[in-house]
Amino acid sequence: MSDEKEVSLPAQSDGATLTKGTGAGEPLLKVTGLQKHFPIRKGLLQRQTGAVRAVDGLDFEVRKGETLGVVGESGCGKSTMGRLITRLLEPTGGKVEFEGQDITHLGVGGMRPLRRDVQMIFQDPYSSLNPRHTIGTIVSAPFKLQGVEPEGGVKKEVQRLLSVVGLNPEHYNRYPHEFSGGQRQRIGIARALALNPKLVVADEPVSALDVSIQAQVVNLLDDLQSELGLTYVIIAHDLSVVRHVSDRIAVMYLGKIVELADRDSLYKAPMHPYTKALMSAVPIPDPKRKAAKSERILLRGDVPSPISPPSGCRFHTRCWKATEICKTTEPPLLELKPGQQVACHHPENFEDQAPQDTVLLSVAKEAATLVADEVLAESAATSAAVAAEVGESADPGARGTARPAPTDPQPTDEPTEPEDDRQESTDK
Amino acid sequence: MSKLEKAALGEVATDAAPPDADAFLSVRDLRIHFDTDDGLVKSVDGVSFDVRRGKTLGIVGESGSGKSVTSLGVMGLHRSANAKVTGEVWLDGQELIAADPDDVRRLRGRKMAMIFQDPLSSMHPYYTVGAQIVEAYRVHHDVSKKVARTRAIEMLDRVGIPEPNQRVDSYPHEFSGGMRQRAMIAMALVNNPELLIADEPTTALDVTVQAQILDLIRDLQKEFGSAVIMITHDLGVVAEIADDLLVMYAGRPVERGPAESVFAEPRHPYTWGLLGSMPRLDREDTDRLIPIQGSPPSLINVPEGCPFNPRCPYADIPKDNVTRTVRPELTEVGSRHWAACHMTQEQRERIWTEEIAPKL
Ligand SMILES: Nc1ncnc2c1ncn2[C@@H]1O[C@H](COP(=O)(O)OP(=O)(O)O)[C@@H](O)[C@H]1O
Ligand SMILES: Nc1ncnc2c1ncn2[C@@H]1O[C@H](COP(=O)(O)OP(=O)(O)O)[C@@H](O)[C@H]1O
Ligand code: SF4
Ligand code: SF4
Ligand SMILES: [Mg+2]
Ligand SMILES: [Mg+2]
Numbered sequence: 001m002s003d004e005k006e007v008s009l010p011a012q013s014d015g016a017t018l019t020k021g022t023g024a025g026e027p028l029l030k031v032t033g034l035q036k037h038f039p040i041r042k043g044l045l046q047r048q049t050g051a052v053r054a055v056d057g058l059d060f061e062v063r064k065g066e067t068l069g070v071v072g073e074s075g076c077g078k079s080t081m082g083r084l085i086t087r088l089l090e091p092t093g094g095k096v097e098f099e100g101q102d103i104t105h106l107g108v109g110g111m112r113p114l115r116r117d118v119q120m121i122f123q124d125p126y127s128s129l130n131p132r133h134t135i136g137t138i139v140s141a142p143f144k145l146q147g148v149e150p151e152g153g154v155k156k157e158v159q160r161l162l163s164v165v166g167l168n169p170e171h172y173n174r175y176p177h178e179f180s181g182g183q184r185q186r187i188g189i190a191r192a193l194a195l196n197p198k199l200v201v202a203d204e205p206v207s208a209l210d211v212s213i214q215a216q217v218v219n220l221l222d223d224l225q226s227e228l229g230l231t232y233v234i235i236a237h238d239l240s241v242v243r244h245v246s247d248r249i250a251v252m253y254l255g256k257i258v259e260l261a262d263r264d265s266l267y268k269a270p271m272h273p274y275t276k277a278l279m280s281a282v283p284i285p286d287p288k289r290k291a292a293k294s295e296r297i298l299l300r301g302d303v304p305s306p307i308s309p310p311s312g313c314r315f316h317t318r319c320w321k322a323t324e325i326c327k328t329t330e331p332p333l334l335e336l337k338p339g340q341q342v343a344c345h346h347p348e349n350f351e352d353q354a355p356q357d358t359v360l361l362s363v364a365k366e367a368a369t370l371v372a373d374e375v376l377a378e379s380a381a382t383s384a385a386v387a388a389e390v391g392e393s394a395d396p397g398a399r400g401t402a403r404p405a406p407t408d409p410q411p412t413d414e415p416t417e418p419e420d421d422r423q424e425s426t427d428k
Numbered sequence: 429m430s431k432l433e434k435a436a437l438g439e440v441a442t443d444a445a446p447p448d449a450d451a452f453l454s455v456r457d458l459r460i461h462f463d464t465d466d467g468l469v470k471s472v473d474g475v476s477f478d479v480r481r482g483k484t485l486g487i488v489g490e491s492g493s494g495k496s497v498t499s500l501g502v503m504g505l506h507r508s509a510n511a512k513v514t515g516e517v518w519l520d521g522q523e524l525i526a527a528d529p530d531d532v533r534r535l536r537g538r539k540m541a542m543i544f545q546d547p548l549s550s551m552h553p554y555y556t557v558g559a560q561i562v563e564a565y566r567v568h569h570d571v572s573k574k575v576a577r578t579r580a581i582e583m584l585d586r587v588g589i590p591e592p593n594q595r596v597d598s599y600p601h602e603f604s605g606g607m608r609q610r611a612m613i614a615m616a617l618v619n620n621p622e623l624l625i626a627d628e629p630t631t632a633l634d635v636t637v638q639a640q641i642l643d644l645i646r647d648l649q650k651e652f653g654s655a656v657i658m659i660t661h662d663l664g665v666v667a668e669i670a671d672d673l674l675v676m677y678a679g680r681p682v683e684r685g686p687a688e689s690v691f692a693e694p695r696h697p698y699t700w701g702l703l704g705s706m707p708r709l710d711r712e713d714t715d716r717l718i719p720i721q722g723s724p725p726s727l728i729n730v731p732e733g734c735p736f737n738p739r740c741p742y743a744d745i746p747k748d749n750v751t752r753t754v755r756p757e758l759t760e761v762g763s764r765h766w767a768a769c770h771m772t773q774e775q776r777e778r779i780w781t782e783e784i785a786p787k788l
Binding site for chain 1: 490491590604605606607634635636637638639640642643661662663664665666667668670687688691692701702703704705706707708709710713714716717718719720721723724
């Protein structure tokens with residue numbers, strides 16, 4: 001339905017120069033106000049009685065040659081977002097532009113050229129491959145669908161693709177069940193690469209794999225990106241994997257992006273309380289640290305239902321910093337620091353955006369009981385409400401203009417007794 | 429001489445580790461082989477370990493390495509015709525492999541209990557959560573339904589289910605994944621078991637819920653002093669919760685010891701591989717992960733010699749191709765720390781300090 005038919009950008013970026021850390025490329029994909037509401041229908045007449053607001057207003061760009069990581073708890077809308085930007089799902093609202101072209105409502109015909117440029121890799125290497133088809137048939141399917149005859153013939157091209165992803169080209173005639181999980185994921189990747197795409201959206205590409213195989217696939221994705229100049233959107237719930245693969249990261253909560261930042265800024269000084277909570281929950285493979293888990297934030301319960309999400313900031317029912325404004329007013333996603341956008345009234349590591357609100361909600365007080373003292377002390381420096389609660393005499397500058405607390409997230413290696421204060425905070 | 433001592437001295441072919449006299453659970457040379465149409469599957473092939481009361485043993489390894497079969501073996505759940513179980517399982521002084529199956533059944537649910545990755549595998553969809561906990565309690569306690577229901581509500585509350593008075597009458601599908609996992613823990617713990625085996629209890633859960641569940645297990649363990657076995661493929665999870673660690677590969681133990689030593693001074697190339705494969709939030713990001721090449725072997729055709737040899741970058745270091753012909757035994761590499769590798773202690777120390785540790 002767009003009038004802008006022109007595609008002004010060059011067909012394929014020369015990837016060799018677009019590797020990690022080369023700074024911002026131009027946007028390849030741009031998403032504005034993107035929404036997907038799944039209708040809930042009831043009764044004989046299948047009347048719509050409500051909607052699952054799976055994706056509820058996303059704004060972001062994916063830049064050429066970069067990897068955008070997407071994290072968040074399950075049910076936050078990550079997969080729905082992936083299917084929207086690859087146009088496997090029709091958006092309810094908002095706009096998706098690819099290389100400047102509005103593709104939001106393109107029909108099957110209009111989408112055909114785009115199907116080559118945008119590919120998706122799925123989580124489950126078992127169910128995403130048809131068990132009755134040979135690897136050759138599976139990897140060559142995109143050529144058939146697009147009516148493309150690769151140079152040198154289909155078979156030769158498929159064999160080339162198989163060797164690109166580290167599989168034996170001689171295995172052309174084998175069936176998926178003859179391959180291990182990691183190999184099947186490679187087959188999925190070969191299929192995604194067949195048409196020389198520009199954007200690859202990978203939904204949990206390594207979560208079903210064992211850690212040793214996970215590393216093989218992560219390295220493969222990395223190599224392919226630098227060799228082919230691919231742009232990735234990688235959805236994953238494993239925050240360590242996401243940090244490793246991404247240039248920038250979007251944190252989603254209940255259909256919204258709550259923080260979007262450069263990888264290093266995000267991991268060094270997360271600004272959204274939810275980001276901070278997610279990171280603190282990642283188990284660290286160092287037993288010495290279990291004794292001194294001072295960055296711990298335990299979130300209560302599960303993600304609320306996207307059918308009737310909480311008012312204001314959707315995280316306010318689980319946040320230890322929530323005040324009245326959090327309940328009434330939705331915080332906009334703002335670039336508070338260069339390269340770091342966050343949607344929060346009382347961000348961490350930054351000055352309070354609503355310093356007039358000095359009283360914690362009672363749910364926030366409860367949530368605070370599951371937050372380590374060290375974290376509360378940090379939060380107190382950026383929030384008068386938290387400061388009042390923990391009884392810290394907030395220093396004169398703390399209200400409103402608090403400097404980001406000099407955060408040193410590394411706990412000491414002191415071998416303290418594991419009987420720590422955790423007990424107290426979780427006992428009822 | 430007790431059976432246990434005999435096991436320690438004589439019959440144990442693969443594990444030089446002496447049994448721990450204070451162990452609540454002591455497993456010696458456990459072997460569980462399945463006779464299948466495709467051949468003999470050696471799912472567990474000579475595993476030994478000890479767990480004391482109040483302590484947690486973490487068992488790690490890739491999928492198919494025999495972790496679940498080991499735990500089901502301890503619970504006495506491999507008594508099918510095609511399963512051959514040998515070795516010894518000592519629970520609080522009682523040997524279970526040779527014991528009467530009825531005796532073992534009476535211990536299950538009371539003295540030892542298990543939680544699984546998928547709660548629906550141990551909860552019945554057609555009965556309320558409360559009814560199932562009541563049933564689990566009354567099997568071992570001669571009390572009225574009313575008393576048992578009160579106990580069920582108390583347990584649901586204990587594991588952090590909100591409004592337990594109402595939720596007790598819910599069906600499993602009415603719970604979220606995290607809540608079902610809690611309900612299953614409530615059911616497993618209703619009889620205060622002295623041994624709790626948790627088989628990947630958090631693998632399907634978000635990190636946030638995982639943190640809640642690990643916290644819960646830790647608290648309950650502290651309260652009741654139970655021995656816990658935590659099975660997982662996530663080294664982060666074991667580092668959080670385990671006192672001791674058993675690393676399994678292809679049905680065999682490759683490294684075992686106190687968690688701190690295994691993480692600080694791992695002495696087996698497979699353990700190095702696991703550590704190198706994971707990106708870590710607590711370190712500066714590395715450019716590249718260091719994967720283990722290839723994939724785990726079939727347990728029907730386990731490679732001769734060291735089962736890890738086709739994937740091991742150091743397989744040629746030990747002399748005379750011994751790595752491909754002789755199965756390495758667990759040998760002591762530190763205090764209460766054993767590893768099964770033909771390389772000399774000096775070779776392993778050097779490789780770890782010079783080649784592996786700096787890249788992690
Ligand atoms: N086809 C659908 N119909 C109705 N609800 C859906 C559909 N797909 C996803 N949802 C719901 O949308 C929400 C977001 O789901 P999803 O995008 O899969 O999240 P994530 O990938 O972050 O786990 C969930 O509540 C999910 O149940
Ligand atoms: N009843 C059985 N019959 C035959 N093989 C089995 C049986 N149970 C498990 N196995 C095999 O034993 C091996 C180890 O399985 P398991 O203990 O489940 O691994 P893990 O829990 O480490 O992923 C696998 O190869 C599996 O296929
Ligand atoms: S402080 Fe308020 S706005 Fe910020 S995350 Fe918490 S509830 Fe949301
Ligand atoms: S015995 Fe040989 S193959 Fe096995 S881990 Fe040691 S060096 Fe590697
Ligand atoms: Mg998903
Ligand atoms: Mg298992």
